[in-house]
Amino acid sequence: MRTPVIDITDLSKSYGKISAIEHIDLAIEEGEIFGFIGPNGAGKSTTIRILMNLIFPSGGNARILGMDVIRKTREIKRRTGYIPSDANAYSSMDVNEFLNYCASFYGIRNGEGRIRELCGLFELDSKRRIGDLSLGNKKKVSIVQGLIHNPELLIMDEPTIGLDPLMQSVFFDQLRSENRKGLTIFFSSHVLSEIQMFCRRVAIIRDGKIIQVEEIDSLRKKQLKKVFIEFTEPVKAAELKFTGIQDPNEGPGNTLSFMFSGDLNQLTAFLAGKKIINIMIEEPSLDEIFMHYYRI
């Protein structure tokens, strides 16, 4: 059996009586694109910061590429890329200087080619001062520095914050390409659609505890929608007599809202006999998903 690329066992971090994460177990296999999702403050960044040896666990242990994250931090970091959620590089440096500085830690002397390739891909002007860049461009710098040394594992903490949709698409395409070459990706986010689109497996964390680890396909099967309909005439919630309806609510002005995880054909058949002014079907917030699927 192969050793997991990331192997977390009974990992905890507490600050006095407050627990940031509690008894986390997680194993990420080689070549996986693994999502780590949870609302803000759930413990995603704490877990990642322990993996990167920025903070120390209160209990349990974590191994990356078979090595202990505290004792073998240098070896791990040589083979791991990290993209932090904050994109604050050295503001007085220009992009090229910063990227060359990062590359030199890996003994890469001719990093120019790789730097030029990645800067070109992300449309980054390498001569500009980092302090003068927009948040989106700073984020691109952060992404490039994480990939500059061709790591075996890439750990990312909310990497798409600040990136426009077009650049997000370029970013994910690049990651898929790197993944095909063997890169394992561990990726935290609070945007479910991003995780669903990109990852094969996901761990859901809330209040410092892993609630569920599952395949994206099975999560998709449970897919929950938030439905809001405005009718011309009053419609009673009791009329919604098909499966997959949760928390129906009759609102003001002939409106009806509910969570729906059933067959969309049944919903459209029900609506076919009604006169509708407006309809909205949206992705629920993570909290709503947790409340409905995990009942915590």
Added chain:
Amino acid sequence: MNQVLFLKEMKRHAVSLVIWMTVITILISVTMSVYQPFMENQSKVLGMLSLIPKGALQFKGISNISDLSSPLGFYAINNVIYMMVLGSIFAIVTSSGILLKEEYNKTAEYLLTRPVTRGEVFLTKLAVMSLNVLLINVVTSLAGFISLEIVKKTGFSIGSFLILSLYTFLLNYFFGAAGLLLSTVVRRPKPITTSSIGLVLIFYFIYTVSKITESVSKLGYLSPFRYVDLNVVNAGYKADPLNIAFFLVLSSLMVGASYRIYLRKDIYT
């Protein structure tokens, strides 16, 4: 020690080092340029000084006004504030920011996720701080020496000058070590520069008050300035092993404690 980080840090601190060196050198040179006119009117000036209360003179660092007649005595009394106080402020400001600014500016996430250990980062930054303190001392002492050579009417002991320079370096380094310790125990970096400067000034204040007020003279032992011997005109002036040991032991303890704390410190950005 990491060479890449060392070079980057030296470059980062170069401008500040040059500015501080220049300011202290100018102050020393300007002060020493007063020595010749002072000697030409020595009897008048000393007469005037003798009218000033002893406490006020001691506040300025003058224990014995006749010390001013000697070029080295004049140098020690008039430049103490520049080399000892300003040099210590430079050392503590440099060292207190050298680790903490990486956290405050959120660049620690880039530095500490490179293939370097915490120990290497600490030792590299310590080397940068030490070299900065050494360089400012070498340059300002050299400026002092050249000034002395230019303005001297009588000879002075080079050995005594070197001992005084050693004391200055050890005092500056003491504050450098204190700054490192502060930066590893403090969680909020923003007020650290002000606190660091405040610390130097408080110690200097304790030292001067202990010198002019007999009833609190023992308080002076709390201040590192007390362990610098400024009586350079004494024929038997030499490096006091106890004073030297005070600086070496305390600086080593502070650096050692900072190292231990930094190895296990949670880095938040």
